[in-house]
Structures are given as C-alpha cells and as structure tokens.
Amino acid sequence: MQTRRRGATAATVLRSVLDHGPVARSTIARLTGLSPAAVTRQYAELADRGLVREVDERRVPRATVGRPHVPVDIDVDRYAVCGVHIAVPHTTLSLVDLRGRVLHQEREPHRARTPEAVFERVLARFPAFLERAGAGRTPLGVGLATGGWVDPERGVVVRHSQLGWRDVPAREALRPLGLPVHVESHGRALARAEQLFGDQRTRSSMVHLFVGNVVDAAIATGGAVHHGPRSASGDVAHLRLEGSTASCPCGRRGCFQATVSDRAVAERAADAGLIPEPSLPLLLDLARARDAAAVALLRERARHVGRAAGLLLDVINPEVLVVAEAGVVHVPECLAEVRAQVGDRAAAVVPTSFGRDVLSVAAGSVVLDAIYGSPLDLCA
Ligand SMILES: [Zn+2]
Structure with a gap:
C-alpha cells in the first residue's frame, strides 16, 4: 500500500514536470498540492532512475532573487522507447523520446500479412534499426499498436479483419526483443498520447x-x-x-x-x-x-x-x-x-497533434503511458 502510494506520488511529480518543465521543485509542490518535502523525495527517486534532471537555470526566467530554485525537466537524452506499428500495408518501427517526439522511424511494406511473417520481419529488422536510431539512448520498452480489437491485458490482437488476424499473441511474439512489451489498439494509444503530449x-x-x-x-x-x-x-x-x-x-x-x-x-x-x-x-x-x-x-x-x-x-x-x-x-x-x-x-x-508521425507516436505512447503511469515500476 505504502509502495503503491509512493508510486502514485512519483507519477504525479513526473506528469507535472512533463506539463510544466523546466520547472522549479517549489512550483511543482504548489501545482500538485504535495508538500515540498514529498516533491523533493520523489524527484530524487525519479532522478536516480534517469527520468528527470536539473537544467541550466539561465534557460528559464528567474522569478525571485535569493536562494536559487534550480529548474528540473524530463531527461530526454538518456532513454527512449521503441514503437512497432502494424498497419494494413506496412510496419513502422520508431524511436520516440520521453516527451512523445519521434526521433527516428522506418517503414517497410509487408512481404506477407500473416502474423508469423510480420513478426519475423520485425524481429529481423529490430537490432539494426536500434543501432541506426538509438543515438546512445537506452530503450525502456517496446510499444505495439495496431488497428481493430486489441486486448492490452492479455497482449493479444483479438481481431484485425483487414489483416485477417484473430487471437494473435502479439506480446509473446515480441518477447525475443528482450524488452518489456506493451500492446494497445492504436486508436486508444493515440487518445492517450493526446492527453499526455497533445x-x-x-x-x-x-x-x-x-x-x-x-x-x-x-x-x-x-x-x-x-x-x-x-x-x-x-x-x-x-x-x-x-x-x-x-x-x-x-x-x-x-x-x-x-x-x-x-x-x-x-x-x-x-x-x-x-x-x-x-x-x-x-x-x-x-x-x-x-x-x-x-x-x-x-x-x-x-x-x-x-x-x-x-x-x-x-x-x-x-x-x-x-x-x-x-x-x-x-x-x-x-x-x-x-x-x-x-x-x-x-x-x-x-x-x-501528431501530424505525419501519428503511427509512430501511437506505438511509442503505449510504453510511455506505462512509464508515466508508474515510473518507479518501469525503471527499477
Ligand atoms: Zn459492414
């Protein structure tokens, strides 16, 4: 219970930094209604995990003189998330930063549309894609988004009529990537992305x-x-x-x-x-x-x-x-x-809000939603 409450407080602090960063810790306390001590403690945990960092205070206007309030922001350079978006004609691999911005994306038409063929290509392309796109960032997870009926609890594409897919265990199929895999319908993923970043x-x-x-x-x-x-x-x-x-x-x-x-x-x-x-x-x-x-x-x-x-x-x-x-x-x-x-x-x-990047943002947001929902779990 204690741990869950701590996790929820950390999520509140992280979301506040996402919305307002760069922002002083004292301002986060004021905006969230948390005590300054609680904000400082949660900030420290999030910083330990590399999700947030202090930024150069010259980048934000100083409201007061006296004791400096060093602003903090989301650390977008250390981590990223990977997206796998499966559309009817093609699969898009993407790398997305913690602010939901697409850093890199590569699209490939399906050679065949069976689940086996599509996932085989994803697994084959992935290492080289990460090598090209990674730019030194550590991937925190993989988000898979596709159309139709998707069950995120079970990690299954229940039905995608145009691909002819039924009960496809998508999370299982991506397990060989060796990263946490989250699965969601792209419609819901985009709605969530809009709430978080749009x-x-x-x-x-x-x-x-x-x-x-x-x-x-x-x-x-x-x-x-x-x-x-x-x-x-x-x-x-x-x-x-x-x-x-x-x-x-x-x-x-x-x-x-x-x-x-x-x-x-x-x-x-x-x-x-x-x-x-x-x-x-x-x-x-x-x-x-x-x-x-x-x-x-x-x-x-x-x-x-x-x-x-x-x-x-x-x-x-x-x-x-x-x-x-x-x-x-x-x-x-x-x-x-x-x-x-x-x-x-x-x-x-x-x-x-995501223009041409909509497919990549959908996929990346599936992981980002999990990170912003319980940041202490994901990067323990
Ligand atoms: Zn009809």
Missing part, C-alpha cells in the same frame, strides 16, 4: 476518431481512456452512414469503414482517373497541389467522417473531438467540413 483539453473528455485503412474510435472521460470488457470498446467500422452505398465485406451497404477507408477513397480516385493507381498518398499530394477534384473527394470523405462523429457526439457530448485522418490534417477544407457536420456537438474539433 491538446490538454482532451483530459476532461474526448472522442478520438482514427481514419486510415481501419477506423477506430476511442472515448476518454475524467483523464482515462475507456476500454470496456476485454477492451472491445471503440469498434465503429460498421456504423451505418446516411448517404453512402459503399458495399462492406459484412454484407451490408453504407458501413463507415467501407465508405471512408484509405483504400476505398484511393480506389474512387483511381476509378475517376485522378491518380494512376489507388494510393492515398498520391491523392493527398494532388489535393495539396490544389487539384479541385482531389480536394472534392477528400471533402466527401470528411463529410462522412463528420457524420459518423456526430452519431458518437450526440451520445457522449465531449469537450473535444480529435480527428486523425490525413485530409483533416493536410487539407483545410476537410477540417472545415468535419466542423460543419459536427456543429455544436463538441466544444472543439481539432486535428491530431
């Missing part, structure tokens, strides 16, 4: 919508991301959309994922002759070059995304809707379209 308004309540080849929703209230029994929460793939006739593998028409997935939109663009092959990056490039037809296709997708979001927002009424979708991130009209559909059903509609 838009602070998401800490009160948020709906996070990820739209790529897979669509995923994550719901957070009171600072925590909802998992539900067996972590099945967040499956919005077959939400029925008004005004869509796209046919879905489930046998029905107008399902959300079948209407808006990267693949579906890219195929529509290729069929219309806008791009030579169905590739979302090609369509995005065209839209960013202000091609009217490309922008119109992405706006149509954004309209569907906004409608789907509206269905969730009616029920949940969150402070913030965060949208991780390429059009919304890169094409201004798309964000405007989602906002128009949502209206006043969320106080704010914002794109993801």
Whole structure:
C-alpha cells in the first residue's frame, strides 16, 4: 500500500514536470498540492532512475532573487522507447523520446500479412534499426499498436479483419526483443498520447476518431481512456452512414469503414482517373497541389467522417473531438467540413497533434503511458 502510494506520488511529480518543465521543485509542490518535502523525495527517486534532471537555470526566467530554485525537466537524452506499428500495408518501427517526439522511424511494406511473417520481419529488422536510431539512448520498452480489437491485458490482437488476424499473441511474439512489451489498439494509444503530449483539453473528455485503412474510435472521460470488457470498446467500422452505398465485406451497404477507408477513397480516385493507381498518398499530394477534384473527394470523405462523429457526439457530448485522418490534417477544407457536420456537438474539433508521425507516436505512447503511469515500476 505504502509502495503503491509512493508510486502514485512519483507519477504525479513526473506528469507535472512533463506539463510544466523546466520547472522549479517549489512550483511543482504548489501545482500538485504535495508538500515540498514529498516533491523533493520523489524527484530524487525519479532522478536516480534517469527520468528527470536539473537544467541550466539561465534557460528559464528567474522569478525571485535569493536562494536559487534550480529548474528540473524530463531527461530526454538518456532513454527512449521503441514503437512497432502494424498497419494494413506496412510496419513502422520508431524511436520516440520521453516527451512523445519521434526521433527516428522506418517503414517497410509487408512481404506477407500473416502474423508469423510480420513478426519475423520485425524481429529481423529490430537490432539494426536500434543501432541506426538509438543515438546512445537506452530503450525502456517496446510499444505495439495496431488497428481493430486489441486486448492490452492479455497482449493479444483479438481481431484485425483487414489483416485477417484473430487471437494473435502479439506480446509473446515480441518477447525475443528482450524488452518489456506493451500492446494497445492504436486508436486508444493515440487518445492517450493526446492527453499526455497533445491538446490538454482532451483530459476532461474526448472522442478520438482514427481514419486510415481501419477506423477506430476511442472515448476518454475524467483523464482515462475507456476500454470496456476485454477492451472491445471503440469498434465503429460498421456504423451505418446516411448517404453512402459503399458495399462492406459484412454484407451490408453504407458501413463507415467501407465508405471512408484509405483504400476505398484511393480506389474512387483511381476509378475517376485522378491518380494512376489507388494510393492515398498520391491523392493527398494532388489535393495539396490544389487539384479541385482531389480536394472534392477528400471533402466527401470528411463529410462522412463528420457524420459518423456526430452519431458518437450526440451520445457522449465531449469537450473535444480529435480527428486523425490525413485530409483533416493536410487539407483545410476537410477540417472545415468535419466542423460543419459536427456543429455544436463538441466544444472543439481539432486535428491530431501528431501530424505525419501519428503511427509512430501511437506505438511509442503505449510504453510511455506505462512509464508515466508508474515510473518507479518501469525503471527499477
Ligand atoms: Zn459492414
């Protein structure tokens, strides 16, 4: 009990440094309501583990004269975390610092999509990746993020329909890496990353919508991301959309994922002759070059995304809707379209804070969430 309370206090101090650093210990005490002695003690434990350090006080303005308050900050140079993100077409390996910033990422298309083939490639690539990316930092763990239904407790990808995966023991598969492995759905991982490193308004309540080849929703209230029994929460793939006739593998028409997935939109663009092959990056490039037809296709997708979001927002009424979708991130009209559909059903509609790094941040955040949740456990 005593140990657990100490761990919780350490987590509070570390989160305060994350939010406010560089910051004086006395300020942390004031902000957290902890006693100065407790802050000093927990700071010392965190510093022993190399998670925080004192910084040059000339870098922050001195509020008072007299006894110096040496500011402290997250030590981003000693440690990093590794991310493994498995998408439908490719796997991304990443190295992410303790502030959730991507230091290095490398993407490789799948040679085959079976779990055995995908994990075999990850294990084969990993040592050389770390050698190139590490830059002297010690990795604290590996975060695995992927779409669909993921159970972090058991470390299992329960179901990923586009990859055709069922009950894949992902944590076990990465055990040979010799680091602690944490597994989570990328939708929930991104929602958590937003709370830790992104838009602070998401800490009160948020709906996070990820739209790529897979669509995923994550719901957070009171600072925590909802998992539900067996972590099945967040499956919005077959939400029925008004005004869509796209046919879905489930046998029905107008399902959300079948209407808006990267693949579906890219195929529509290729069929219309806008791009030579169905590739979302090609369509995005065209839209960013202000091609009217490309922008119109992405706006149509954004309209569907906004409608789907509206269905969730009616029920949940969150402070913030965060949208991780390429059009919304890169094409201004798309964000405007989602906002128009949502209206006043969320106080704010914002794109993801992580732009192009969204897959790598998702994976890295799975470990970072564990570190910020109980820092004394992870680096004993
Ligand atoms: Zn369906």
